[in-house]
Amino acid sequence: MRVRPSMHSTSGSNWMLLCSSAGGRKAFCKTFSRLVWRAAFSSLLFLAGSHAIFARSDGAPLSPTNIFAPVSTPAHSIYRLSLFELEILAAIFVVVFSLLAFAVVKFRERKQQDETEPPQIYGSNQMELAWTVLPVLIVVVLFLSTAQVIHRVQDARAPDGAIDVTVVAHQFWWEYRYPQFGLVAANELHVPVSDPSHPTPAYIHLLSADVDHSFWVPRLAGKTDLIPNHPNNTWIDPHETGLFLGQCAQFCGTQHAKMLLRVYVQSRGDFDRWVHDQQQDAAPASPDVAAGSALFISKACFACHTIRGTIAAGKVGPDLTHLMSRDTIGSGSVPNTPENLQKWVRDPATFKPGTLMPAQDLTDQELGQIVAYLMTLH
Amino acid sequence: MASEAVPLTIRKSPLAVVYEWLGTADHKKIGLLYIVYALLFLVVMGIEAVLMRIQLAHANSTFLSPQVFNRLFTLHGTTGVFFVAMPILVGFGNYLVPLMIGARDMAYPRLNAFGFWMTAFGGLLLYGSFFAGNSIAQAGAAPDFGWFAYAPLTSTAFSPGHSTDYWNLAILLGGVGSIAGGINFVATVLTMRCPGMTLSKMPLLAWMNMVLGGLILVTISPLTAAQLMLMADRYVGAHFFDVQAGGSVVMWMHFFWIFGHPEVYVLIIPCFAFISEIVPVFSRKAIFGYPAMVAATVCIGFVSLGVWAHHMFAVGMPSYGNAFFVLTTMVVAVPTGIKIFNWLATLWGGRIRFATPMMFAVGFLFQFLVGGLTGIMLATAPFDWQLTNSYFVVAHFHYVIVGGIMFSIFGAFYYWFPKMTGRMLSETLGKWHFWIFLIGFHLTFDSLHIPGLLGMPRRIYTYEAGRGWEIWNMIASIGVIFQGAAVLIFVYNVVKSYIAGKPAGNDPWDAWTLEWATTSPPPEYNFAVVPEVRSRRPLWDIKHPEDPDWKYE
Numbered sequence: 066m067r068v069r070p071s072m073h074s075t076s077g078s079n080w081m082l083l084c085s086s087a088g089g090r091k092a093f094c095k096t097f098s099r100l101v102w103r104a105a106f107s108s109l110l111f112l113a114g115s116h117a118i119f120a121r122s123d124g125a126p127l128s129p130t131n132i133f134a135p136v137s138t139p140a141h142s143i144y145r146l147s148l149f150e151l152e153i154l155a156a157i158f159v160v161v162f163s164l165l166a167f168a169v170v171k172f173r174e175r176k177q178q179d180e181t182e183p184p185q186i187y188g189s190n191q192m193e194l195a196w197t198v199l200p201v202l203i204v205v206v207l208f209l210s211t212a213q214v215i216h217r218v219q220d221a222r223a224p225d226g227a228i229d230v231t232v233v234a235h236q237f238w239w240e241y242r243y244p245q246f247g248l249v250a251a252n253e254l255h256v257p258v259s260d261p262s263h264p265t266p267a268y269i270h271l272l273s274a275d276v277d278h279s280f281w282v283p284r285l286a287g288k289t290d291l292i293p294n295h296p297n298n299t300w301i302d303p304h305e306t307g308l309f310l311g312q313c314a315q316f317c318g319t320q321h322a323k324m325l326l327r328v329y330v331q332s333r334g335d336f337d338r339w340v341h342d343q344q345q346d347a348a349p350a351s352p353d354v355a356a357g358s359a360l361f362i363s364k365a366c367f368a369c370h371t372i373r374g375t376i377a378a379g380k381v382g383p384d385l386t387h388l389m390s391r392d393t394i395g396s397g398s399v400p401n402t403p404e405n406l407q408k409w410v411r412d413p414a415t416f417k418p419g420t421l422m423p424a425q426d427l428t429d430q431e432l433g434q435i436v437a438y439l440m441t442l443h
Numbered sequence: 444m445a446s447e448a449v450p451l452t453i454r455k456s457p458l459a460v461v462y463e464w465l466g467t468a469d470h471k472k473i474g475l476l477y478i479v480y481a482l483l484f485l486v487v488m489g490i491e492a493v494l495m496r497i498q499l500a501h502a503n504s505t506f507l508s509p510q511v512f513n514r515l516f517t518l519h520g521t522t523g524v525f526f527v528a529m530p531i532l533v534g535f536g537n538y539l540v541p542l543m544i545g546a547r548d549m550a551y552p553r554l555n556a557f558g559f560w561m562t563a564f565g566g567l568l569l570y571g572s573f574f575a576g577n578s579i580a581q582a583g584a585a586p587d588f589g590w591f592a593y594a595p596l597t598s599t600a601f602s603p604g605h606s607t608d609y610w611n612l613a614i615l616l617g618g619v620g621s622i623a624g625g626i627n628f629v630a631t632v633l634t635m636r637c638p639g640m641t642l643s644k645m646p647l648l649a650w651m652n653m654v655l656g657g658l659i660l661v662t663i664s665p666l667t668a669a670q671l672m673l674m675a676d677r678y679v680g681a682h683f684f685d686v687q688a689g690g691s692v693v694m695w696m697h698f699f700w701i702f703g704h705p706e707v708y709v710l711i712i713p714c715f716a717f718i719s720e721i722v723p724v725f726s727r728k729a730i731f732g733y734p735a736m737v738a739a740t741v742c743i744g745f746v747s748l749g750v751w752a753h754h755m756f757a758v759g760m761p762s763y764g765n766a767f768f769v770l771t772t773m774v775v776a777v778p779t780g781i782k783i784f785n786w787l788a789t790l791w792g793g794r795i796r797f798a799t800p801m802m803f804a805v806g807f808l809f810q811f812l813v814g815g816l817t818g819i820m821l822a823t824a825p826f827d828w829q830l831t832n833s834y835f836v837v838a839h840f841h842y843v844i845v846g847g848i849m850f851s852i853f854g855a856f857y858y859w860f861p862k863m864t865g866r867m868l869s870e871t872l873g874k875w876h877f878w879i880f881l882i883g884f885h886l887t888f889d890s891l892h893i894p895g896l897l898g899m900p901r902r903i904y905t906y907e908a909g910r911g912w913e914i915w916n917m918i919a920s921i922g923v924i925f926q927g928a929a930v931l932i933f934v935y936n937v938v939k940s941y942i943a944g945k946p947a948g949n950d951p952w953d954a955w956t957l958e959w960a961t962t963s964p965p966p967e968y969n970f971a972v973v974p975e976v977r978s979r980r981p982l983w984d985i986k987h988p989e990d991p992d993w994k995y996e
Contacts, residue, residue, distance in 0.1 A: 129898075130897055143825045143828060143829055146825055147820070154819060158813070162809065165805070168790045168795075172792060172793050174795055184728075187733070189788075192784075196780070200776070214825045218828075220762050277593055279757060287825060288828055290758050316589045318601065322906065
């Protein structure tokens with residue numbers, strides 16, 4: 066194999082030699098400036114496109130759990146930071162990918178070429194310095210903007226007028242305590258809408274009764290874990306009313322997948338009404354559901370569940386005092402209808418196999434009576 | 444009568460062959476044992492993935508129960524990290540390092556064999572859990588708590604059967620095996636290089652396997668420690684992770700991720716080595732910036748030890764703690780990016796030959812770039828508060844593990860199979876393999892980023908309809924068909940070529956490192972005469988005596 070004397074270069078102004086096989090400095094610079102324009106254009110296009118796809122202000126048509134459709138300040142801060150970062154990363158991708166694509170096309174071995182080896186280039190101090198310094202600068206910029214958002218979100222102080230909520234995560238349901246109002250609810254979190262000029266955020270204290278869980282409602286905030294013996298805090302200040310969805314985001318056992326989150330953001334008036342209703346004890350059982358009410362005790366439902374106003378004070382399962390005020394049962398997994406309630410009470414594994422509530426050993430008549438009683442718990 | 448040389452054929456009985464392989468301490472045979480073992484488990488992992496993707500193709504599917512699904516994803520991850528990726532990479536390293544440095548074997552051949560068998564038994568123990576009986580609590584014995592086995596899910600209270608114990612012991616064994624391998628790599632590279640091969644004249648694969656060895660030694664220990672603590676909690680009344688007695692669940696996370704993050708560098712560094720050998724040969728150029736490549740690798744090795752808590756951004760560390768790990772994680776991206784630029788510059792101005800190894804290498808470059816960029820998104824803690832524990836992370840790490848590691852392993856197969864067996868793999872089948880795998884990979888893992896951005900958490904056996912996730916999950920599941928088909932083509936290629944492939948000769952690729960200076964396959968002693976080298980590419984010097992490397996390095 067005949068060998069053309071190859072150009073060996075280690076340092077010095079050798080980056081130009083890289084271009085010599087590309088057909089000259091002119092071709093390289095032309096390619097590079099074309100790349101820069103292409104990068105700028107593509108990243109703009111990418112942003113516009115992603116805006117169109119993801120960032121519609123309602124978000125709902127695409128997904129109710131779209132992280133790019135924030136309605137609360139923490140989620141907004143994250144969204145703005147992510148857009149800034151995506152622009153930078155898109156530009157990097159376009160530049161590097163274009164170089165790669167260009168290289169694999171331009172420098173293919175052609176059949177007609179003689180069998181010599183191309184110039185052997187061992188390195189170039191300038192290029193290597195440049196592509197070290199530039200990434201370091203990008204890292205500095207990204208780090209500083211990130212640190213700012215971390216501080217702003219994590220170290221925010223609760224203003225007066227903030228609602229305090231303590232979330233206790235269980236396998237596989239959510240308990241909500243409102244210490245300011247003396248009420249305990251389950252599975253459906255209610256908070257008032259927050260006016261940006263006069264914020265009334267909900268400050269959420271996160272605890273766990275058993276294993277690790279994570280509270281994730283994408284449109285409201287990033288996720289924060291609930292870890293036994295390691296209390297955490299997060300906050301939300303939704304600017305819009307509505308129902309916002311999420312689910313547990315840290316594997317917690319068999320039914321992790323159906324530990325769903327439902328956050329109802331209400332006008333202040335509606336929220337106050339809800340609080341008032343939830344604070345009431347259950348009305349005494351009327352005579353036509355007296356049988357069911359008695360079965361609730363004799364069949365040991367009270368051992369796990371609380372119904373305030375009765376002797377049932379169990380803490381293992383959700384508080385049922387206002388069960389019928391909820392849209393769903395099974396922590397969001399099925400709608401709260403009479404048939405679903407029947408199926409659930411007979412055997413929760415119908416909907417959530419592996420849930421910790423065992424199948425109840427009830428005759429059809431007993432089942433009907435208990436469900437009839439439960440349906441009076443508004 | 445003229446005397447003719449008659450080749451002496453030694454026929455071994457089948458039993459003798461089996462005994463030879465079971466008792467071998469030869470680095471090449473051990474390397475092949477590791478590789479074949481890993482390939483078998485790769486198929487198992489693939490089946491687990493297929494089952495999971497069938498379940499996830501539709502919302503509210505009931506194809507699999509949650510209990511089975513949770514076991515599948517736990518075993519898929521655990522098998523993939525400990526019994527596929529690590530063995531196959533250690534296997535290639537074992538095969539190649541002594542050949543590339545002109546040595547006869549690794550520094551500790553019997554330790555090497557010990558390491559393989561420990562790893563092998565670990566994997567068998569893990570899967571033995573399927574055959575174990577249910578405990579009194581009717582809990583199955585196969586692990587079902589995710590490959591990172593977070594406390595307190597693994598405590599006796601929440602995992603009443605023996606699933607934790609199988610997981611613990613299997614990985615403990617595997618860890619011991621890895622440590623044996625790590626010791627060997629470091630000792631071999633430091634002490635057994637042939638005359639003239641200073642550290643700065645070693646092939647990059649040797650450097651990277653040395654860094655790999657050191658990293659293994661540092662990173663497996665915290666995992667082993669955590670596992671011993673977990674065993675103590677479960678059996679002798681310790682309370683390391685028992686929160687009701689003052690223990691800490693977060694401590695498990697720290698210990699696990701101090702292992703877990705460097706572990707992913709343990710997985711990728713050998714792949715960097717493969718790419719650093721393949722790209723120059725098929726571009727017909729020396730690697731661009733050898734000193735920087737070495738420095739970047741060593742730097743990655745060190746810095747990777749300081750980034751672990753980026754897996755814990757949502758756990759509730761204080762803001763300055765989160766910020767620190769954002770910084771270190773972004774810093775480790777710099778040397779990694781440098782390597783990509785160096786590979787690009789190696790391609791640049793070359794004469795690129797698109798044989799199958801090079802196609803996989805170019806695929807690696809593209810996919811590793813994308814995986815690295817999504818990694819930067821995950822390094823940004825606030826963004827990570829949305830993305831962590833979602834399908835975005837699943838897409839990111841599969842991009843790097845399948846799109847990066849798996850692609851480079853396939854490239855390494857096509858490149859070194861001729862050396863290992865004396866036969867070429869079919870180029871035609873190789874190209875089919877590449878293109879079909881590429882299509883399947885992108886169908887699956889490009890799609891999976893989107894449900895993550897739309898709020899889909901990971902490790903869920905089913906999901907709600909109406910969240911915009913269904914179509915992407917369906918596309919991802921379809922991609923699996925292509926990947927499966929491609930792997931079958933690959934297996935067929937390997938078997939067919941092993942039996943009837945084109946003879947390879949010593950140096951089918953016109954390459955430059957020492958392994959190509961001996962026969963294919965090499966004799967047990969590797970080199971009849973100890974080689975002496977003067978440059979990083981000894982075969983280039985031989986092939987180009989008027990223009991040798993040592994004049995210019």
